[in-house]
Amino acid sequence: MKTNDTRRTFIKVGASTLFFGSLFGTGLYFTPKLNAQKTLLRPPGALNEKDFLSTCIKCGQCVQVCPYHTLSLLDIKSGNSVGTPYVDARERGCYLCDLLPCVLACPSGSLNHDVIEASQVEMGIALLKNPNKCLALLNQEVTQEDIASILTHSNKNEREEKVLKDVQSYVGKPCTICADLCPYPQKENAIAMVQNQQGQWYPQVRSECVGCGVCEELCPVQGEAAIVIIPRAKYSEVYE
Ligand code: SF4
Ligand code: SF4
Numbered sequence: 691m692k693t694n695d696t697r698r699t700f701i702k703v704g705a706s707t708l709f710f711g712s713l714f715g716t717g718l719y720f721t722p723k724l725n726a727q728k729t730l731l732r733p734p735g736a737l738n739e740k741d742f743l744s745t746c747i748k749c750g751q752c753v754q755v756c757p758y759h760t761l762s763l764l765d766i767k768s769g770n771s772v773g774t775p776y777v778d779a780r781e782r783g784c785y786l787c788d789l790l791p792c793v794l795a796c797p798s799g800s801l802n803h804d805v806i807e808a809s810q811v812e813m814g815i816a817l818l819k820n821p822n823k824c825l826a827l828l829n830q831e832v833t834q835e836d837i838a839s840i841l842t843h844s845n846k847n848e849r850e851e852k853v854l855k856d857v858q859s860y861v862g863k864p865c866t867i868c869a870d871l872c873p874y875p876q877k878e879n880a881i882a883m884v885q886n887q888q889g890q891w892y893p894q895v896r897s898e899c900v901g902c903g904v905c906e907e908l909c910p911v912q913g914e915a916a917i918v919i920i921p922r923a924k925y926s927e928v929y930e
């Protein structure tokens with residue numbers, strides 16, 4: 691859903707959004723304060739990394755119950771993190787299922803059982819890291835070629851099939867995929883399409899984004915997504 695947002699303006703993301711008009715088209719792009727590669731994206735409810743690593747018993751229960759096949763276990767190359775669950779958002783985000791079954795299934799409390807709904811999740815924060823790739827800013831419609839790699843994502847059940855069907859429905863239309871398909875219950879508090887001062891549409895990340903990674907997964911550009919998750923980051927750290 692597009693919102694012509696002139697009132698919310700660009701107070702918190704002022705620097706990055708105001709730059710879009712001038713940097714966009716020059717080959718330059720916004721560099722995030724935090725490096726998305728440094729920290730792993732963990733499942734909903736994960737304790738801080740130190741406590742998570744010391745309590746996770748590597749049982750894989752969370753992986754098994756996830757209906758979206760979002761979670762994987764780290765392999766031997768990951769040192770002492772081997773066997774712990776993580777999210778590769780570009781492959782499959784977390785769809786913030788009702789009752790967070792992964793959290794419920796965790797027998798060790800590494801996924802905090804006090805986290806029972808989406809609004810309590812703090813996986814990270816989305817960031818329009820590559821505005822020069824964003825189809826909305828480029829004013830380009832989504833093509834079948836754009837979504838080809840997303841259509842190869844897991845589709846083993848009805849929920850997963852629906853995700854891919856939803857993405858398919860954007861072919862031939864302007865891209866608002868990240869804002870529309872965000873699974874956060876009050877999604878307009880997490881992300882919305884707005885116009886910058888040059889009249890270009892772009893996805894504005896808002897303070898209730900929980901970093902679930904679905905926007906990164908479904909962003910229909912080649913290679914790294916235009917919008918990515920900064921794991922473990924808080925909104926204030928990225929946007930203030
Ligand atoms: S909330 Fe649902 S989609 Fe997300 S990791 Fe847990 S089980 Fe999977
Ligand atoms: S899904 Fe990606 S390309 Fe589409 S509007 Fe969002 S950031 Fe831009």
Ligand code: SF4
Pocket residue numbers: 815816868871872873874880881895898899900901902903904905906919
């Ligand atoms: S904006 Fe992206 S990361 Fe944030 S809640 Fe929505 S889909 Fe998840």
